[in-house]
Amino acid sequence: MILCDIGNTYIHFSDTYKIWKNLPDKIDKKQLTSDIYYISVNPLNEKKLLKAHKNSYNIASIIKLDTPYVGLGIDRKAACLGIENGVIVDAGSAITIDVMNAGNHVGGIILPGLVAYTNAYKSISPALEKRINFGMDFNELPLNTQSAISYGVIKSIILTIRNIVGEKKAYFTGGDGKFLAKFFEKSVYNEMLVFNGMQISINNALRKNMET
Incomplete structure (x- = not known):
């Protein structure tokens, strides 16, 4: 399988x-x-x-998550399923941030992904078409355009996540999840989060079929 x-x-x-x-x-x-x-x-x-x-x-029909959120993406449901308590950050084409409390999804937000951010700068002016400098010191004010864009993108994402995480544990996944996780002490990077949720759903469906 x-x-x-x-x-x-x-x-x-x-x-x-x-x-x-x-x-x-x-x-x-x-x-x-x-x-x-x-x-x-x-x-x-x-x-x-x-x-x-x-x-x-x-297998979308068997992925079940308790949530008041209307229109929650199937990938977000799967990523949240294996987490009882904490904040799940999936950093891909978009960055989704979801909060789980006692096995229930209580809400979440969506940010553009890193590529989407850089495309937004490029749409403003060709002079702003710069790659993100992941190795810069984000504790110092930038002194060039590439660093200024990198700072603006990364800091805005980190501060938004930090505001939601608070004292909770953060679970990161997705292509840029490993990079973002290093800014949080109580964090875990797990590239299998979505797949784990899918497997949980398959196991639950098989168990129900056996009981009927």
């Missing part, structure tokens, strides 16, 4: 031994050696997976 998380930029896969990602137009069919159970936030990329591997099954 292969688990699959279809995002807006990449399609992520996980089996018993490894995880990997492919661009939607460059799916490595050789690695798809068994049935695929997936969730998706991008219908177009979902079609590309189904074209590459027919034995693929959408």
Whole structure:
């Protein structure tokens, strides 16, 4: 069994031994050696997976999360399922921040991802088309445009997350999650959060079927 998380930029896969990602137009069919159970936030990329591997099954209907939030993304539900208490930060194309309390989802917010931030600067002026400098000292005021943009992007994200986290434990996942996690003492980086939630849902569904 292969688990699959279809995002807006990449399609992520996980089996018993490894995880990997492919661009939607460059799916490595050789690695798809068994049935695929997936969730998706991008219908177009979902079609590309189904074209590459027919034995693929959408499991969105079995992923259940107690929440008053209307329209919570299926990937966010999955990421939250394995966390009883804490803040889940999924830093990908967008950065989602969700709060779990006693197994219940109590709310969350969405920020642009790091690439989206840099694209926003570029849309203002060609002079602001700069890459983020991840190695800069974020405790000092910037003295050049690249550092100024990097500071503005990273600090705004960190302070927003910090305001929500407070004294709670933070769980980071996603492509930029490992970088952001280092700014928080009570943090864990786990690239398997979404896949763990998917597996929990599959196990729960199997258990219910056995009981009926």
